[in-house]
Amino acid sequence: MAQGGSAIRGSRVGAGPMGELDHGIRARRVTVSYWDSLGNETVRHYSADVPEEDIPDVIDAPMSGLPAGRDKNNPPSPLTNTPYKTHLAYVQERRTEEEAERILADALERLRARRGGAATK
Template identity: 70%
Template sequence: MATGGNAIRGTRVGAGPMGEQDHGFHAERVAVTYWDALGNETVRFFAANVPDEEIPEVIDHPHSGLPAGRDKDNPPAVAKTEPYKTHLAYVKERRTEQEAETLLEDALQQLRDRRGEL
């Protein structure tokens, strides 16, 4: 079976010539370069009409995960991560030892009253 010279095979109807530039409006944009502590560079594009104070000073670098800033010679430092706090650690921050003993004694007394023990 011989195939004909079908030039539009595999293209969408109405697609137009390849590389046509009239599809849509391309807004003006500005490129902002960010660097992380390892010297990795990334570029983000923002609309040209966005005020400079709305463009973030620090972003997370997409590859290293480190914070990245606009100043190549002075990149932002890695934020110190605090260890995970347990529920007990938070309770101890809010209560003194004396308050904890009082609360424990009250709770035990309520439990004894419900069970009928003295």
């Protein structure tokens, strides 16, 4: 059985402060639109006191993750991802084929000498 009480529990009855009086006075701001290569628009708000050169020309669009610029007709091109390099790829950048063969031959020679010495003991 339902108990008697207020049907609008948790709400205030009567008029209260509204608008700027409730939330404070809004600061002056500048609205800047950015577009990515898919045509998505992202709007950012900056303080009107910020100098124009401090407002970024390119941001990361939150919807697509692509770079977004201020020019709608010429948005920045997407970044190209370079593939992950393996350890072998880095070694091949530092060593020539002849150096690699010489280092391998030296390492094998030391290994054979160590094993040969260990087998005779």
